[in-house]
Amino acid sequence: MNAYGTKSHHSLRIDIKVEIVDFKLQQAMDPDAEVERDLSPFLRIYKSGRVERLLGTEVLPAGTDPATGVASKDVLFDPDAGLWVRLYLPDLAGCTPDKRLPVVVYFHGGSFTVETAASPTYHNYLNSLVAAACVLGVSVNFRRPPEHPLPAAYDDSLAAVRWVTETGEAWVAERGDLGRVFLAGDSAGGNIAHQVALRAGAEVLGGGAVIKGLVLIHPFFWGAEPLGSEDPVFGERIDSVWRLLCPGTSGLDDPRVNPLAELAPSLGALPCRRVLVAVAEKDRLRERSVAYYEALRRSGWDGEALLLESAGEQHVFHLHNPHSDKARAKLRAVVDFLTAE
Structure with missing residues (x-):
């Protein structure tokens, strides 16, 4: 003092x-x-x-997109679990009159843990895809680890597919063609799309629904033993994270993360007749995706497999820079796959 x-x-x-x-x-x-x-x-x-969560927390409301004319709305399909989907309907003036639309069920990426069906990244991508392909889009909002460990995301996503094939919801019932259902996703969502396709193929879906195709964009697959030039240090990090996401897992040869593992279901069991696998040259997941494509062709599966590679690009580059020439070319390739007769 x-x-x-x-x-x-x-x-x-x-x-x-x-x-x-x-x-x-x-x-x-x-x-x-x-x-x-x-x-x-x-x-x-x-x-x-x-x-x-450090990213993927922003949301955009459903509505009509002024740039594409695509309308969207959120529909709760399991109130007890709080599960919902965001439906997308293109401007029908630009579609073939009086023709039902292929249904694309989309599973978002984000390492299983971040992003939602309402994220700006995925809302904008679905608007672009639905407008360009003239399809009915169903973007699934599944529960995420670590609060809801795997297999919750797989269970929720399969439940969404079942809902699509059984619902009387107006857009789906009046405009959707359940004979042309596609499952699609990027990164972790690509992993989910593969797993849901196998599980859906083992049951009879409602409404006479047929899974016509599978679109895997830079899917999240890995394994205990490195392939080619894969980085073992990166693999150790994936192993640590995977064990957090999926408690009780056997590790990176768990069929849920390694579809080529010894105990994994045969790829020949895929229920669809067409598969598109998209990879990026500089993506650390590239070699796994290429190995998946090659194994699918050897599996005895009776279908058409396509491999699309984007030279010089990184993981999910099309979401980060959607207006680039390569992103536009990739979108066009996905549209062509979805609309091929």
């Missing part, structure tokens, strides 16, 4: 230091502030169990 009855600068500095130390101690003792696992750039998990 100085002559004027106030604290000296030295005393103030001590008090500030004490307050900072106290704050840090409180923070260290607060499980809601202490990070247990940092999985940047996707999420952080705190000791309290709180999950902080």
Whole structure:
């Protein structure tokens, strides 16, 4: 205390230091502030169990897209679990009159953990795809790990496909052609599309629905042993994350992450007659996708498999730079696949 009855600068500095130390101690003792696992750039998990998602948290409402004329709406199909889909209907003036539309069920990417069917990235992509292909789009909002570990996302996605084939919802019932159902997805969504196709193929879907094709865009597949030039260090990180997403897993040769594993169902069991596998030259998942394509052709599967490669590009580049020439070419290739008779 100085002559004027106030604290000296030295005393103030001590008090500030004490307050900072106290704050840090409180923070260290607060499980809601202490990070247990940092999985940047996707999420952080705190000791309290709180999950902080670092990307894919923005949402766009459904409605009519002024750029494409595509209309969208959200439909709750399992109120108990809070499961919903976002439906997309193109401007019918630009489609073949009085003709039902192919139905594309789309599973979003995001390492299973981030993004939603309402994310700007996926809302905008579905608007573009639906407008260009003149299809009925169904974007699935599945539950995500770590709050809802796998196989929740697979179960929810299969439930969405069943709903599509059984619902009396007006857009689907009046405009959708259930004889031309396609399953599609990118990254983790491509993994889901493959798994759902196998599971749906083992049952009789409602409405006489037929899964005509499968579109796997940079699908998330891996395995215990590296292929070709795969980075073992990257593989170790995938192994650690996969065990978090899918508790009780056998590891990276679990058929859910490695469709070429010894115990995985034969690719010849895919129920569709056409498959498009899209890869990017600089994507670390590329070699797995190419191996999937080659194994499918060797499996005895009686269908047409197509491999589309984008030279010089990274993982899901078309979502990050949708107006580039290569992204437009890729969209065109997917449209051609969906609309081929």
